Amino acid sequence: DIVLTQSPALAVSLGQTATISCKTDQNVDYYGNSYIHWYQQKPGQQPKLLIYLASNLASGIPARFSGRGSGTDFTLTIDPVETDDTATYYCQQSRNLWTFGGGTKLELK
Amino acid sequence: EVQLVESGGGLVQPGRSMKLSCAASGFTFSSFPMAWVRQAPTKGLEWVASISFDGRNTYYRDSVKGRFTISRDNAKSSLYLQMDSLRSEDTSTYYCAKDDGYNNYFDWWGQGVMVTVSS
Numbered sequence: 001d002i003v004l005t006q007s008p009a010l011a012v013s014l015g016q017t018a019t020i021s022c023k024t025d026q027n028v029d030y031y032g033n034s035y036i037h038w039y040q041q042k043p044g045q046q047p048k049l050l051i052y053l054a055s056n057l058a059s060g061i062p063a064r065f066s067g068r069g070s071g072t073d074f075t076l077t078i079d080p081v082e083t084d085d086t087a088t089y090y091c092q093q094s095r096n097l098w099t100f101g102g103g104t105k106l107e108l109k
Numbered sequence: 110e111v112q113l114v115e116s117g118g119g120l121v122q123p124g125r126s127m128k129l130s131c132a133a134s135g136f137t138f139s140s141f142p143m144a145w146v147r148q149a150p151t152k153g154l155e156w157v158a159s160i161s162f163d164g165r166n167t168y169y170r171d172s173v174k175g176r177f178t179i180s181r182d183n184a185k186s187s188l189y190l191q192m193d194s195l196r197s198e199d200t201s202t203y204y205c206a207k208d209d210g211y212n213n214y215f216d217w218w219g220q221g222v223m224v225t226v227s228s
Binding site: 048 | 155
């Protein structure tokens with residue numbers, strides 16, 4: 001199984017930049033694509049797709065969200081952070097079956 | 110608009126069975142793979158099982174192999190998860206998710222259904 005590692009929590013001030021990392025224990029690139037996707041989950045709600053294939057913004061997602069990375073190191077950036085962004089963020093790989101990272105809880109300072 | 114509505118959850122004793130259903134609408138169900146993802150209370154997301162668009166191919170996480178069966182009825186636009194020999198560690202909210210069909214990310218999710226395994 002491919003293991004994805006995320007930091008458990010991050011605190012950022014309103015209007016600042018949040019950078020959430022996701023590291024995989026195996027390369028998730030294949031034929032020019034990185035099979036890493038990002039989801040946002042607010043308390044009591046289902047997850048919502050934010051970014052697919054490492055850097056592509058999902059439909060309806062604000063441009064404040066962006067993703068980058070390749071190989072085994074990936075980041076989700078929120079710039080600037082708004083109040084509504086307090087949530088838990090998960091990375092997921094689909095290179096070999098499916099696994100999720102443990103999630104990063106974003107809080108406001 | 111895509112809608113995924115799960116049903117069939119509740120309280121069940123260890124060792125017993127339960128079947129979850131997911132009613133899909135707003136897209137051509139028969140054209141897309143589907144999946145079940147679960148989340149134990151206060152824990153993270155965990156992929157459970159996936160099924161190809163035509164139902165011919167199924168995939169499971171190791172901890173549920175031989176106990177859970179994913180299936181679909183394309184004529185009814187419905188996805189199912191038959192859960193047998195349930196254990197306390199299967200206690201979770203179970204989400205039905207639509208696979209994009211090409212890069213295998215989950216672009217739509219249901220609201221989830223709670224399954225509690227307890228005596």
